[in-house]
Every structure is written in C-alpha cells, then in structure tokens.
Amino acid sequence: MAKKKVSAADAPACEITCLHEDVLKRVGHGLTDPEVLRWVAALFKVMGDPSRLKIVNALILSEMCVCDLAALLKMTPSAVSHQLQILRQSDLVKWRRDGKIIYYSLDDEHVSNIFYQGLVHVNEKHHP
Amino acid sequence: MAKKKVSAADAPACEITCLHEDVLKRVGHGLTDPEVLRWVAALFKVMGDPSRLKIVNALILSEMCVCDLAALLKMTPSAVSHQLQILRQSDLVKWRRDGKIIYYSLDDEHVSNIFYQGLVHVNEKHHP
C-alpha cells in the first residue's frame, strides 16, 4: 500500500454515472466488517510470502527449531528468525523452549486448512 | 522479497550444529513441490492486499462493473482497474462485456472457500 490522500472518502465516485443502485444497496449490507476484513487480508499477506509459506509448509509436517528450518529451507538462521517473528506476531505459530533450543509449531489447524485450500486451488488451476 | 545473493544455496547451513537429522530427512520428503508452493504463495499474496480482498468480498456477493466497485469501496475507478488486472492475471476473476460496461465476477468457488477459511480463522482468533 502507499498514499492515502483526502480523496478516498468523497471525490472518487462523484463522476460515476453507470451505477447499479440496486446491486450496491443489496451488496453493501452483505460486506464483511472492514476491520475484520483487514485482519483477513493481513493473514493472507503473511502467508503470501514464499519464505514464510515454506516455513508454514515445514511446520505442518513437524515442529522444528530455527536451525532445522534454516538448513531445510536453505535460508540463514537470521532470515528464518525474522520471518518467525512475523508468524509469531500473527499468531500463526507457537513455540516452546527446551534449553538453548526453541521449537516452533503451528498454532492451530486453521493455518494448515488455509494452506491446503490454496494448494487445491493451484492444483486444479495448473493441471490439465 | 529482495536480494538473492550467492549465499542462499551453500553457505547458510554450514555453521549450524543443532540439527535434528531424523526430522529433516522425514520432513524433506513431505514438502510441497517448490514451484507449486510459489504459486500458492502468489495466490495468498494477491488476496493479502486490503483493496483486492475488498473487491473479492464484493464479487462474492454479486457480479459488478468497475464503477460499482469504485463507488462501493470508495476507490477511484483507476485504482479498481489496476487491482482487477492483477486479479485477472491470477485467474481469480472473470469478466464479460455488455456494451460499454464490463462485469467482473469470481472465477470459481475456490476463491470464496479460501476467503471464508480466512474469515473463520480471524473470527475464532479475535473473539472471546
């Protein structure tokens, strides 16, 4: 996202004349609450980065420490740690400490559900 | 995403000594194909922008033209058109022309499935 000038709330629609008023009235009431929608977008955004999705993919299969993930995914431990922080802040992963090692795992099964839904979509789109 | 130096393929894992070899072996074979995973990440990325998700949310309820979407979502028609182009390129929406007006709608029910999965996750996370 980028700018956010004053125009957003008033000007943009003022020249539009091809509206379907009936549709707008009906749909307007069915829209998801804007704040909830921002949360959903944030969730997809987090899962929309290849590195993070690789981490999610790995954690679906087993809990793992940062070093395991780094070795498995060919990333630096620092990069993994940064992405895990984002996954942590979004409540997508949880962790437990065992001595020096911190084990990460998925926070709930919704995450893997969403992952598999995306997988099904892609498989059906990109297969004959 | 950003840089992509030479280090990614060789160096990062060379100093790591805390590996759980058994886990890596087992999980390594269960990982989703990297190319498929990139497609899935791209799908989530497209749905991870608030403006685009608002458009998806609206199109779940009814097909609409650019002007309808612009008025409903308080965006300029140009901004809507740019985002629709991205949704089109990702095969998330389809369109039909009727005279001057182009009507957009969701390309298949996977998109709404994914949307609702995200919604369920957020509702259960952010509710008491």
Place this chain on the structure above:
DNA sequence: TGAACATCTGAACAACTGTTCATATATTAG
C-alpha cells in the same frame, strides 16, 4: 462522424518488504 462514457494503461512517487550483516541476549557446559 464525433461527443460521451466506461475502462485500461504507463509513468512516477512514497511507503513498504525481505534479506544481510553485525551485534545483542539467553541458556548450558565446563
């Protein structure tokens, strides 16, 4: 045809993103 409208497109810009590097913190072993 030419005016009017709906939509698309390209350039430009600020805001944001993911990685790297260097360094800090935390935990254990000796």
Place this chain on the structure above:
DNA sequence: CTAATATATGAACAGTTGTTCAGATGTTCA
C-alpha cells in the same frame, strides 16, 4: 565465572507495491 551455541534484534539497502495522474482504447448513440 567464561566459552560456546541458539536465537533475537536493529540498521541499512535494493527491490517491490499501490495509488494517483494524465492520457489512451474501446463502445454506444445521436
């Protein structure tokens, strides 16, 4: 305590993103 290891964190940088603006297509109708 100190050394060693595992992870976290902050700054910096290049690449990317979404919007706006101006203008280009395409379509209809008089």
